[in-house]
Amino acid sequence: MSNEKLSTQPYKGTRDFYPCDMKLRNWFFGKIRETLELAAFDEYNAPMIESLELYIAKSGEEIAKEQTYNFLDRGGRMLAIRPEMTPSVARMVAAKMGELNYPLKWFSIPNMYRYERPQRGRLREFWQLNVDIFGCDTYEADLDVIQSAINVLRAFGADETMFKVHINNRRFFNDVIAAICGTDTEGSRKVSKIVDRKNKVTREAYVKDMNELGITDEQIAKIDSLYTMDVFEATALCPDSVGSGELVSLFDALKATGLLKYCVFDFGIIRGLDYYTGTVFEVFDEDPENNRAMFGGGRYDNLVGLFAKNAKVSGVGYGMGDVTLENFLVSHKLVPDLYGEDYRVLVTRFDDVPYENYIALVDELRALGVTSTVYIGTKKFGKQIDFAVKDNYTHVAIMGGDELAGGKVKIKNLKTREESEVERAKLGEYFA
Amino acid sequence: MSNEKLSTQPYKGTRDFYPCDMKLRNWFFGKIRETLELAAFDEYNAPMIESLELYIAKSGEEIAKEQTYNFLDRGGRMLAIRPEMTPSVARMVAAKMGELNYPLKWFSIPNMYRYERPQRGRLREFWQLNVDIFGCDTYEADLDVIQSAINVLRAFGADETMFKVHINNRRFFNDVIAAICGTDTEGSRKVSKIVDRKNKVTREAYVKDMNELGITDEQIAKIDSLYTMDVFEATALCPDSVGSGELVSLFDALKATGLLKYCVFDFGIIRGLDYYTGTVFEVFDEDPENNRAMFGGGRYDNLVGLFAKNAKVSGVGYGMGDVTLENFLVSHKLVPDLYGEDYRVLVTRFDDVPYENYIALVDELRALGVTSTVYIGTKKFGKQIDFAVKDNYTHVAIMGGDELAGGKVKIKNLKTREESEVERAKLGEYFA
Numbered sequence: 046m047s048n049e050k051l052s053t054q055p056y057k058g059t060r061d062f063y064p065c066d067m068k069l070r071n072w073f074f075g076k077i078r079e080t081l082e083l084a085a086f087d088e089y090n091a092p093m094i095e096s097l098e099l100y101i102a103k104s105g106e107e108i109a110k111e112q113t114y115n116f117l118d119r120g121g122r123m124l125a126i127r128p129e130m131t132p133s134v135a136r137m138v139a140a141k142m143g144e145l146n147y148p149l150k151w152f153s154i155p156n157m158y159r160y161e162r163p164q165r166g167r168l169r170e171f172w173q174l175n176v177d178i179f180g181c182d183t184y185e186a187d188l189d190v191i192q193s194a195i196n197v198l199r200a201f202g203a204d205e206t207m208f209k210v211h212i213n214n215r216r217f218f219n220d221v222i223a224a225i226c227g228t229d230t231e232g233s234r235k236v237s238k239i240v241d242r243k244n245k246v247t248r249e250a251y252v253k254d255m256n257e258l259g260i261t262d263e264q265i266a267k268i269d270s271l272y273t274m275d276v277f278e279a280t281a282l283c284p285d286s287v288g289s290g291e292l293v294s295l296f297d298a299l300k301a302t303g304l305l306k307y308c309v310f311d312f313g314i315i316r317g318l319d320y321y322t323g324t325v326f327e328v329f330d331e332d333p334e335n336n337r338a339m340f341g342g343g344r345y346d347n348l349v350g351l352f353a354k355n356a357k358v359s360g361v362g363y364g365m366g367d368v369t370l371e372n373f374l375v376s377h378k379l380v381p382d383l384y385g386e387d388y389r390v391l392v393t394r395f396d397d398v399p400y401e402n403y404i405a406l407v408d409e410l411r412a413l414g415v416t417s418t419v420y421i422g423t424k425k426f427g428k429q430i431d432f433a434v435k436d437n438y439t440h441v442a443i444m445g446g447d448e449l450a451g452g453k454v455k456i457k458n459l460k461t462r463e464e465s466e467v468e469r470a471k472l473g474e475y476f477a
Numbered sequence: 478m479s480n481e482k483l484s485t486q487p488y489k490g491t492r493d494f495y496p497c498d499m500k501l502r503n504w505f506f507g508k509i510r511e512t513l514e515l516a517a518f519d520e521y522n523a524p525m526i527e528s529l530e531l532y533i534a535k536s537g538e539e540i541a542k543e544q545t546y547n548f549l550d551r552g553g554r555m556l557a558i559r560p561e562m563t564p565s566v567a568r569m570v571a572a573k574m575g576e577l578n579y580p581l582k583w584f585s586i587p588n589m590y591r592y593e594r595p596q597r598g599r600l601r602e603f604w605q606l607n608v609d610i611f612g613c614d615t616y617e618a619d620l621d622v623i624q625s626a627i628n629v630l631r632a633f634g635a636d637e638t639m640f641k642v643h644i645n646n647r648r649f650f651n652d653v654i655a656a657i658c659g660t661d662t663e664g665s666r667k668v669s670k671i672v673d674r675k676n677k678v679t680r681e682a683y684v685k686d687m688n689e690l691g692i693t694d695e696q697i698a699k700i701d702s703l704y705t706m707d708v709f710e711a712t713a714l715c716p717d718s719v720g721s722g723e724l725v726s727l728f729d730a731l732k733a734t735g736l737l738k739y740c741v742f743d744f745g746i747i748r749g750l751d752y753y754t755g756t757v758f759e760v761f762d763e764d765p766e767n768n769r770a771m772f773g774g775g776r777y778d779n780l781v782g783l784f785a786k787n788a789k790v791s792g793v794g795y796g797m798g799d800v801t802l803e804n805f806l807v808s809h810k811l812v813p814d815l816y817g818e819d820y821r822v823l824v825t826r827f828d829d830v831p832y833e834n835y836i837a838l839v840d841e842l843r844a845l846g847v848t849s850t851v852y853i854g855t856k857k858f859g860k861q862i863d864f865a866v867k868d869n870y871t872h873v874a875i876m877g878g879d880e881l882a883g884g885k886v887k888i889k890n891l892k893t894r895e896e897s898e899v900e901r902a903k904l905g906e907y908f909a
Contacts, residue, residue, distance in 0.1 A: 053572035059524035067520045085850035088499045092491035116548035140485035146867045185853040301833035401733035418517035421617040435578045
């Protein structure tokens with residue numbers, strides 16, 4: 046079976062999670078779950094493999110094939126490893142459309158794969174928090190998902206100096222562009238693509254692209270002024286737009302609920318995908334070193350329509366990758382010492398004490414809720430202590446023949462180096 | 478985007494997890510994590526995709542290709558979706574062999590795929606608990622993993638009438654077969670394959686297979702007698718075998734620690750795979766309707782050797798699939814009512830009360846740790862109550878203009894139908 050050439054490295058763009066890495070993930074996913082469940086979001090999941098058709102129907106054949114790991118099964122089905130969760134959840138809602146109890150408040154933290162060049166914040170395998178509300182097409186649902194994003198970050202101790210939710214509205218965008226430029230729906234869509242790329246290209250290129258669409262320099266100047274307006278100035282330009290009304294309702298509610306300090310109106314937020322129809326938002330890391338979108342989302346009203354022609358279940362939601370969240374938490378120093386919070390006791394052993402006595406002692410400790418194990422290796426006492434220190438144990442329990450006979454155990458605190466002799470019946474008091 | 482032919486069904490052999498399904502999984506995986514962490518097992522994970530080579534090196538090309546979903550990436554790498562965790566964890570140990578602090582007590586609950594015909598208890602996508610100890614080659618590690626399996630089941634309320642751990646030892650098996658039949662290593666291995674299939678073929682076919690290997694009817698009768706012996710009778714047939722010593726040490730320790738009632742010596746336990754070297758075991762559901770192995774595992778001493786020629790890190794562990802566990806829990810009625818244990822409050826709304834007041838009320842409830850949300854839909858009061866009942870809410874909070882003005886809220890318990898008027902400052906007492 047031996048093969049010296051077998052690599053020990055994980056596949057390109059993927060990560061191994063050793064226990065210390067996993068402890069960090071479990072901590073932050075745990076906090077996310079807790080925060081969302083407290084707000085009555087329910088967790089769901091779907092298979093890692095879906096029919097490739099699902100992604101083609103949503104994003105077109107080229108993007109779907111380019112972006113996914115896809116392959117044929119032996120039954121000739123064209124499959125893909127999910128690159129995102131939205132098509133799966135739309136499929137699940139469509140499958141039980143008549144039975145479900147709307148509005149649905151759902152979330153998931155699935156692993157997924159995208160075929161792309163690995164870079165900072167972007168890997169081939171990642172986990173993505175998905176939060177969605179289905180079956181409510183008014184501002185209350187938009188407010189609820191935005192509040193959940195804010196509360197997730199606040200649960201880690203983040204405040205308004207560390208992140209901001211940048212909010213726009215696609216209906217407002219289309220209407221105000223039409224008002225300024227006289228464009229039709231398709232024209233406004235083309236302008237949105239240019240605005241979406243604005244920060245990635247030079248000013249010259251931006252202006253040139255606009256001019257090529259027939260947008261004059263004067264019109265460009267009017268669009269420019271929207272980037273510095275607040276939401277009330279901006280929507281006043283286009284008071285009859287349904288999008289303006291949605292923005293005003295949302296921002297009024299953000300203000301009334303004390304959430305406005307975490308939010309800002311940003312006319313540059315487009316979200317590339319065509320399926321967004323109303324509110325769109327991105328949550329930015331305010332650290333200038335790391336100033337990028339961590340979450341992105343918005344309202345999409347027709348995804349379930351992929352599955353049933355006349356179906357309409359409106360949705361609003363967002364996705365957040367684990368890699369960007371981890372970067373945010375680390376760069377803002379929001380990760381506490383994850384070891385040392387809870388007791389973790391290594392029961393050391395001596396050869397002259399029958400082994401079952403150590404098992405009985407760990408059983409007592411575990412019954413008290415104290416994480417513990419007997420040292421099961423063969424090293425001498427001093428090395429057992431070294432093992433405990435290296436493995437983040439907080440205490441060692443020492444029980445030789447004398448202690449056993451006396452119903453006692455020595456407990457050494459590895460941080461303070463203090464050693465106490467404790468009656469076994471009183472271990473519960475020691476580890477209170 | 479509309480396409481009436483897009484199926485809403487998940488891919489063959491996979492499952493959608495709607496919130497009620499996910500609640501069950503989170504409950505049982507949570508209990509497993511809690512039990513293992515209490516025993517100082519640390520969680521890890523690895524990528525879902527690995528190099529196909531990894532599975533070929535362990536199981537041979539035919540099995541690896543047959544059993545996995547495998548495909549080429551655009552860089553010409555032959556990849557597979559993991560069908561099991563052992564090769565990944567062996568790779569991870571090999572990658573940091575010199576740095577790790579042995580013995581390692583590790584576990585993981587990854588999702589994985591096997592290309593096989595879906596049937597009861599066996600699906601194409603499943604989750605599998607993997608528990609392993611690396612770097613300890615004595616019986617204490619075998620005892621520790623077996624104890625962890627027993628404790629996982631006990632954590633669900635299962636007792637010795639519901640499951641049994643069937644234990645054998647590959648070294649003992651080989652030695653006792655050699656003693657009875659005079660076989661060499663290869664001959665004993667061939668006998669083990671026949672014994673492994675014993676319950677799947679007729680007695681006639683079993684005898685015929687044995688005879689073909691040159692095993693006489695008298696020798697078969699001697700082997701038969703091993704199936705009904707206890708471990709001490711059996712090992713007495715072969716007292717000098719290292720495997721006999723291991724079995725006796727393990728069973729002595731099981732007896733001394735009170736775990737023997739959950740265990741039984743079973744000469745028929747082989748575990749098909751050739752890499753097992755010592756203790757092997759399977760945990761059986763004792764329900765005659767469902768009498769099958771739920772966990773399987775054992776000692777394998779050379780897996781890290783796949784990666785580095787002279788490396789040796791011994792391991793012992795087991796895997797348990799989520800589907801068989803769920804069948805076990807359901808058939809033994811070990812799943813409690815997962816709703817109704819915790820408060821879940823729907824704050825109903827009236828149009829004449831400004832919305833931010835409802836947000837303020839849910840914020841107060843969440844600050845008390847009470848799961849709650851405002852009803853964000855547009856239905857009338859009666860329908861809001863119906864929504865709450867259907868969605869497993871335990872209480873509704875009702876706040877009209879009068880209650881708001883009086884700093885009060887009506888709380889209705891949906892189980893008892895009792896309604897109380899509670900001062901908002903005293904909600905903490907109500908939901909204590």
